[in-house]
Amino acid sequence: MSRHYDLHSHSLASDGTLSPDRLVRAALSAGVDVLALTDHDTVDGIGEAAASASRAGLQLVPGVEISVSWQSQTVHVLGLGVDPDNPVLRQGLAGLTTFRDWRAEEIGRRLARAGIPGAWEGARRLAQGRIVSRTHFAHYLVEQGHAVSVRAVFRRFLVNNRPGHVSGKWASLEAALGWIQAAGGMAVLAHPARYRMTATKLRRCLGEFRECGGVGMEVVSGSHTPDQVRTMAALCQSQGLLASCGSDYHGPENPWIRLGELPPLPAGCTPVWEGEHWPMQ
Numbered sequence: 246m247s248r249h250y251d252l253h254s255h256s257l258a259s260d261g262t263l264s265p266d267r268l269v270r271a272a273l274s275a276g277v278d279v280l281a282l283t284d285h286d287t288v289d290g291i292g293e294a295a296a297s298a299s300r301a302g303l304q305l306v307p308g309v310e311i312s313v314s315w316q317s318q319t320v321h322v323l324g325l326g327v328d329p330d331n332p333v334l335r336q337g338l339a340g341l342t343t344f345r346d347w348r349a350e351e352i353g354r355r356l357a358r359a360g361i362p363g364a365w366e367g368a369r370r371l372a373q374g375r376i377v378s379r380t381h382f383a384h385y386l387v388e389q390g391h392a393v394s395v396r397a398v399f400r401r402f403l404v405n406n407r408p409g410h411v412s413g414k415w416a417s418l419e420a421a422l423g424w425i426q427a428a429g430g431m432a433v434l435a436h437p438a439r440y441r442m443t444a445t446k447l448r449r450c451l452g453e454f455r456e457c458g459g460v461g462m463e464v465v466s467g468s469h470t471p472d473q474v475r476t477m478a479a480l481c482q483s484q485g486l487l488a489s490c491g492s493d494y495h496g497p498e499n500p501w502i503r504l505g506e507l508p509p510l511p512a513g514c515t516p517v518w519e520g521e522h523w524p525m526q
């Protein structure tokens with residue numbers, strides 16, 4: 246019988262809203278057999294998720310979604326099957342956390358200048374001592390009535406040319422892939438159709454990604470349209486990469502993205518779990 250894979254999800258350890266334990270149980274009820282927890286720039290949720298998964302009889306792929314700056318743009322690289330205790334990975338992620346903390350303060354200062362005081366404190370309260378992401382700012386601004394939805398906050402305040410935007414200096418592609426490999430993981434480019442790159446630029450990005458040791462890309466993603474799935478499937482094959490699928494689930498507040506409810510990988514794509522690099526048994 247074929248197994249049901251969801252290889253991209255978030256917990257409270259980053260900007261998801263379910264604890265790792267509740268996320269695993271939600272995945273189980275959604276019929277997922279193999280779930281990757283891939284929080285932004287942190288592996289802090291993996292211990293709890295792994296314990297919960299072994300109780301529930303689900304296979305947990307320990308993962309991470311690393312923020313990368315490539316050609317003055319942010320792209321996300323998934324590390325699947327990483328050892329969360331690996332010191333190289335942990336040190337790399339610690340550097341990103343330091344940048345995140347500074348960026349959060351800077352976002353707070355900029356929003357204050359735009360007439361919204363207290364956003365840094367509000368975002369930190371929602372993050373509860375864990376990493377602070379723009380999603381926490383968005384939830385705070387919605388809570389305070391500055392916008393009606395998280396999407397609206399991003400559009401009005403948190404993206405390029407908006408008052409709360411701070412440009413990022415995340416990991417280089419080379420560094421991020423080095424950490425993933427050091428931790429025994431497999432590198433997969435997350436939601437490639439979301440970067441709004443031209444086809445030429447995306448091919449260049451994938452080329453560099455492969456040169457650095459990247460082996461897969463998400464073809465099926467909660468944020469890809471059916472058209473984008475077809476385009477990404479063709480690109481994946483022409484680039485000689487393995488194909489991954491993940492919902493990018495952040496919690497039940499976003500009802501349009503559900504755990505495990507993903508279309509199958511298009512024919513002709515080799516799934517990451519059939520490649521020789523697949524780090525799991």
Ligand code: AMP
Nearest residue numbers: 260285312377378379380395396399400
């Ligand atoms: P950060 O890593 O702190 O810059 O936050 C990035 C996260 O914000 C992404 O992983 C998404 O969860 C969320 N995000 C980014 N853009 C949007 C958007 N336009 N609408 C809603 N959420 C978004």
Ligand code: MN
Nearest residue numbers: 255260285380
């Ligand atoms: Mn997120």
Ligand code: MN
Nearest residue numbers: 310321435436
């Ligand atoms: Mn992402």
Ligand code: MN
Nearest residue numbers: 253255310493
């Ligand atoms: Mn994600």
